[in-house]
Amino acid sequence: MQIHHTIASLRAALANADRIAFVPTMGNLHDGHIDLMRQAREQAGTVVASIFVNRLQFGPKEDFDKYPRTFENDCARLAAAGVDHLFAPDEKEMYPTPQRYHVEPDPAHVNILEGAVRAGHFGGVATVVLKLFNIVQPNVALFGKKDYQQLMVLSNMVRELALPIEIVAGETIRADDGLALSSRNGYLSTAERAEAPRLNRQLAWIREKLAAGEKDFLRLETEAMAELAAHGWHPDYIAIRRRSDLQPPQGDESLVVLAAAKLGNTRLIDNLEI
Ligand SMILES: Nc1ncnc2c1ncn2[C@@H]1O[C@H](COP(=O)(O)OP(=O)(O)OP(=O)(O)O)[C@@H](O)[C@H]1O
Numbered sequence: 001m002q003i004h005h006t007i008a009s010l011r012a013a014l015a016n017a018d019r020i021a022f023v024p025t026m027g028n029l030h031d032g033h034i035d036l037m038r039q040a041r042e043q044a045g046t047v048v049a050s051i052f053v054n055r056l057q058f059g060p061k062e063d064f065d066k067y068p069r070t071f072e073n074d075c076a077r078l079a080a081a082g083v084d085h086l087f088a089p090d091e092k093e094m095y096p097t098p099q100r101y102h103v104e105p106d107p108a109h110v111n112i113l114e115g116a117v118r119a120g121h122f123g124g125v126a127t128v129v130l131k132l133f134n135i136v137q138p139n140v141a142l143f144g145k146k147d148y149q150q151l152m153v154l155s156n157m158v159r160e161l162a163l164p165i166e167i168v169a170g171e172t173i174r175a176d177d178g179l180a181l182s183s184r185n186g187y188l189s190t191a192e193r194a195e196a197p198r199l200n201r202q203l204a205w206i207r208e209k210l211a212a213g214e215k216d217f218l219r220l221e222t223e224a225m226a227e228l229a230a231h232g233w234h235p236d237y238i239a240i241r242r243r244s245d246l247q248p249p250q251g252d253e254s255l256v257v258l259a260a261a262k263l264g265n266t267r268l269i270d271n272l273e274i
Pocket residue numbers: 024025026027031032033035036142143144145146147170171172173174180181182183184185
């Protein structure tokens with residue numbers, strides 16, 4: 001695997017690539033990331049991953065400074081997964097001057113759920129991903145469903161800006177007890193880690209109730225949040241939405257139930273398609 005810290009080096013290496021599959025990450029890699037690399041390998045002859053902790057998508061009180069950085073380990077995992085090129089720029093390379101040109105996603109897509117809690121987050125994600133797309137110029141890019149709203153926002157960006165890139169969604173990879181793998185799981189204490197699968201269990205409970213014909217979405221959302229709160233969580237939302245644009249369902253659409261909640265100092269998200 002070749003490691004590139006500059007745009008010039010990556011561009012030179014990719015000059016003759018035929019078809020490129022790209023997986024952007026913020027590092028501290030786990031099996032969820034590695035599954036995306038595996039799918040990327042099936043998509044194209046050249047696989048590019050990136051590691052960049054993007055300041056633009058973190059709020060002032062969020063965990064940018066303490067976000068886990070495990071570069072050596074990540075490189076070993078990417079090489080073992082058959083990644084051809086790793087792009088790992090520092091902040092000066094990505095943002096040599098303050099980033100003044102920003103992507104402003106559709107407010108209807110970002111003023112809800114994660115975006116309502118993390119103001120400016122999806123603008124920061126869209127801006128860095130568009131810039132990474134311009135640097136890598138992939139044919140296909142892969143993102144995990146764990147970050148369901150991110151996937152929706154980026155799919156819409158690609159469509160509205162007519163980027164010639166196919167977006168492929170990877171299923172959420174979970175621990176045996178159901179907890180969605182996430183770099184932020186590493187912040188959990190032993191007791192919190194034992195409690196953490198309850199988030200997924202509440203989503204599964206909602207899915208079961210819906211399958212059994214329950215129609216009162218608000219009751220399910222409220223009861224699931226109350227159950228979390230009773231076990232020491234601070235839920236931001238549990239919401240049953242239509243998959244296409246994450247708005248409240250109007251009729252017979254395909255649904256997804258999404259959740260975000262804090263356990264101690266750690267904020268976890270998860271979702272289940274219904
Ligand atoms: N459990 C998972 N299964 C599948 N894909 C995942 C999983 N976790 C993360 N991804 C995907 O990996 C890509 C990079 O994500 P990122 O580096 O932010 O990892 P993360 O574990 O989600 O970290 P964080 O704790 O910041 O949410 C994104 O497309 C994300 O959706």
